[in-house]
Amino acid sequence: MSESTMTRRDFLRTTAAAAVVGTAAIPLLTGQKKGKQAKVILIRHQNVVDTDWRVDASIISQMLDEAMVNLFGVKNAEEAWKKVVKPADIVGIKTNVWRYLRTPVELEAHMKRRIMERGVKESDISIDDRGVLSNSVFARATTLINVRPMRAHNWSGVGGCLKNYIMFTPSPPDYHPDSCVDLGAIWKFPAVEGKTRLNILLMLTPQFHCMGPHHFDKEYTWLYKGMLVSTDPVSVDAVGLKIIEAQRSIYFKEPTPMRPPVRHIVAAEEKHGVGVANLRNIELVKLGWKEGALI
Amino acid sequence: MGSLLLLLPLMMTPSDTVSPAAMQKLLPTALFEWTFAEPSKTYTGREIFHYMDGAGEVYLAYGFQRLLVQRYARPGQEEILVEVFDMSLPRNAYGAFTNMQGRGPAVEIGQGGEYKSGLLDFWKGRYFVCVMIDRENDDAKKAVFGMAAMISETITEQGEIPGIIALLPQADYLPETLRYFYRNEILNIHFYVADKNLFHLNEATDAVLVRIKSDKSYLLLIQYPGSTEADAALADFTRQYMPESRGSGVVRTENKKWTACRKGRNALAVVFDAPTQAAARKLLDKVQRRIR
Structure with a gap:
C-alpha cells in the first residue's frame, strides 16, 4: 500500500492550517495567488424563481446577459454573445435534464434565441444531454455551451459543470473511480477541447445534500436564486462548491463536508490542467441580490 | 480446512x-x-x-x-x-x-x-x-x-439482517444513522477515512457504521473471515492513519477529537471523533465484550 495515502486526517490538518470550515473546500483555498487566473460572475435576482420553482423567463434571460456583459467586459448583450458565437458556428448546448433539477427550458430557449440572433442557423443548434454522442449537431459542433444546475451527488460529491461533460465519453463508468476524480480528462477529448465558450452553473435552487443514489428531496435545496458564469468550468464548480458547503454548515449546524469528498475539481486543475480550482486565483464578481450570498 | x-x-x-x-x-x-x-x-x-x-x-x-x-x-x-x-x-x-x-x-x-x-x-x-x-x-x-x-x-422471501448488526451496542446509537456495507467506497460516502482501502473491505467482510447518541461520535465495526485478515487490516490502519499512536490504539486527531481502535477475535471496532479519550475507550470497552 502506498505511503501517499490521502486520509481524513490530511483534510483535517489542512483545515486547521487554513482555519476555515468544511474539509472538502480546503484544497481550493491553499497556496498563494499564482499561475492561471479565472473570472467568475455570480449573479442573483430575488424574483428569478418562486417558491414553487417557477422560473421567470425574462429575469433569467436578463441575468445571463448581464453576467456575460460583465464576464467579457463589453457594453451590451449583443457584444457579449459575439464573444461566444460566430454566425458560421455550429453550436451544441450541453444541458442537464435530471428529472428533479433540470436546466430551465426558459434559459435554454433564451440561449437558442441569442445564438440565432448571431446568425447561426437553427439547424446548426442543438440542446442535448444524454444523447450528445449520437447527436449530429454535436458531432459537427464548433462551439459548446455548458449549462446545468449544481447539486450534491452520492458518488462524486457534487455534480457541476465538470461532471456535465461525462456524456461525451462512450463509457462514463471509466470516469467513476475515486469519486470521479478524473472528470477533467474528458475536457481533453477532441469533441470537447477548446470548444466550450461558456459555462453556466445554475444556483437557482441548488441541492446541497443527498441521502442516496439519485436521491432528491426539496428539503435539501434552497432558494439561492443565482447563477455562476465563466469561461472556465473548474472555477464555477469551485465557487459553487464553496457556496453549497456554506449552506450545509448552516443547515446541519456543524461543519458537514460533502460526502464523499469532492476530488475532481482540484484534480481538474492540478492533474488535468483544465482550469482554476484555487479560490485565491479566481476573481469573483458579484452582481444583483446580495442577501445570503454565502461567499 | x-x-x-x-x-x-x-x-x-x-x-x-x-x-x-x-x-x-x-x-x-x-x-x-x-x-x-x-x-x-x-x-x-x-x-x-x-x-x-x-x-x-x-x-x-x-x-x-x-x-x-x-x-x-x-x-x-x-x-x-x-x-x-x-x-x-x-x-x-x-x-x-x-x-x-x-x-x-x-x-x-x-x-x-x-x-x-x-x-x-x-x-x-x-x-x-x-x-x-x-x-x-x-x-x-x-x-x-x-x-x-x-x-x-x-415478494415471498424474507432476508436475514446481517449478524454484525447484533454486535452493536443497541441502546447507544442513532438507528437512522446505521449504514451496512462491505466496500470502502460506501464507507467514504458516509464517513471519509482514506482514499485507499485501509480496512481491507471486500465481499468477504461485513461492516457497519453508526453515530453514537450521546456525543455524535462514529462507531465502525468490521467483521473479517478470520483473525489473520483482521490483524492485517488493523496493522494497515494504525500504520497509515494513526502512526503516532505507537500501538496504543488511540490518537487525538487534528480536529481535537479522538480516534481509537481495538481488535476482537476476527473483528475491528473503531471510534472516530469521540470528544475525549475516555469516551472513546468506554465505547470500545462496551463493544469489545461483543466482538471477543
Whole structure:
C-alpha cells in the first residue's frame, strides 16, 4: 500500500492550517495567488424563481446577459454573445435534464434565441444531454455551451459543470473511480477541447445534500436564486462548491463536508490542467441580490 | 480446512439471477386507476449506467444484479415510477436500504421502509424497491403506499439482517444513522477515512457504521473471515492513519477529537471523533465484550 495515502486526517490538518470550515473546500483555498487566473460572475435576482420553482423567463434571460456583459467586459448583450458565437458556428448546448433539477427550458430557449440572433442557423443548434454522442449537431459542433444546475451527488460529491461533460465519453463508468476524480480528462477529448465558450452553473435552487443514489428531496435545496458564469468550468464548480458547503454548515449546524469528498475539481486543475480550482486565483464578481450570498 | 470453514458464513454467493419476467410479476398491473404507462425496462449489471450515471456505482457496490423500471400513469395525475432492484442477496438489499435510511419516517412495508417527499423505499428478501412521485397529493400518495404494499406482499422471501448488526451496542446509537456495507467506497460516502482501502473491505467482510447518541461520535465495526485478515487490516490502519499512536490504539486527531481502535477475535471496532479519550475507550470497552 502506498505511503501517499490521502486520509481524513490530511483534510483535517489542512483545515486547521487554513482555519476555515468544511474539509472538502480546503484544497481550493491553499497556496498563494499564482499561475492561471479565472473570472467568475455570480449573479442573483430575488424574483428569478418562486417558491414553487417557477422560473421567470425574462429575469433569467436578463441575468445571463448581464453576467456575460460583465464576464467579457463589453457594453451590451449583443457584444457579449459575439464573444461566444460566430454566425458560421455550429453550436451544441450541453444541458442537464435530471428529472428533479433540470436546466430551465426558459434559459435554454433564451440561449437558442441569442445564438440565432448571431446568425447561426437553427439547424446548426442543438440542446442535448444524454444523447450528445449520437447527436449530429454535436458531432459537427464548433462551439459548446455548458449549462446545468449544481447539486450534491452520492458518488462524486457534487455534480457541476465538470461532471456535465461525462456524456461525451462512450463509457462514463471509466470516469467513476475515486469519486470521479478524473472528470477533467474528458475536457481533453477532441469533441470537447477548446470548444466550450461558456459555462453556466445554475444556483437557482441548488441541492446541497443527498441521502442516496439519485436521491432528491426539496428539503435539501434552497432558494439561492443565482447563477455562476465563466469561461472556465473548474472555477464555477469551485465557487459553487464553496457556496453549497456554506449552506450545509448552516443547515446541519456543524461543519458537514460533502460526502464523499469532492476530488475532481482540484484534480481538474492540478492533474488535468483544465482550469482554476484555487479560490485565491479566481476573481469573483458579484452582481444583483446580495442577501445570503454565502461567499 | 479450518480457515475455509471460517470463510463460509461471509463468502455468500449470489443466488440464481431473477429473470425480467419474474421481476415483472412482482408488480401490479393497475392500482387506483393507475396503469402501465409504457412497457417496463430492465437494466442488468453495468447497464444501470444507461438509467443513472455515477449513482449506479452505489448499487453496484452492493452487488446489484438487475433493475426493473415501470412507470404508471393516470390521466390528470402524477406519474408513479417504480424501481425494483434485484440485489442478489438479502444483505445487499438491506445495505442499499441502510445507505439512504434516515430520510424520513419509517413505514411498515417490507422488512424496513421509509417515506418522505413522494419517495417510498423498502427492502425485502433480495429486493430493494423505490416507489415515487414527483409532487405529492393525497391520491397519488395513497397509490404509492398501496403499490409498495402490493409489491412487498408479492415478494415471498424474507432476508436475514446481517449478524454484525447484533454486535452493536443497541441502546447507544442513532438507528437512522446505521449504514451496512462491505466496500470502502460506501464507507467514504458516509464517513471519509482514506482514499485507499485501509480496512481491507471486500465481499468477504461485513461492516457497519453508526453515530453514537450521546456525543455524535462514529462507531465502525468490521467483521473479517478470520483473525489473520483482521490483524492485517488493523496493522494497515494504525500504520497509515494513526502512526503516532505507537500501538496504543488511540490518537487525538487534528480536529481535537479522538480516534481509537481495538481488535476482537476476527473483528475491528473503531471510534472516530469521540470528544475525549475516555469516551472513546468506554465505547470500545462496551463493544469489545461483543466482538471477543
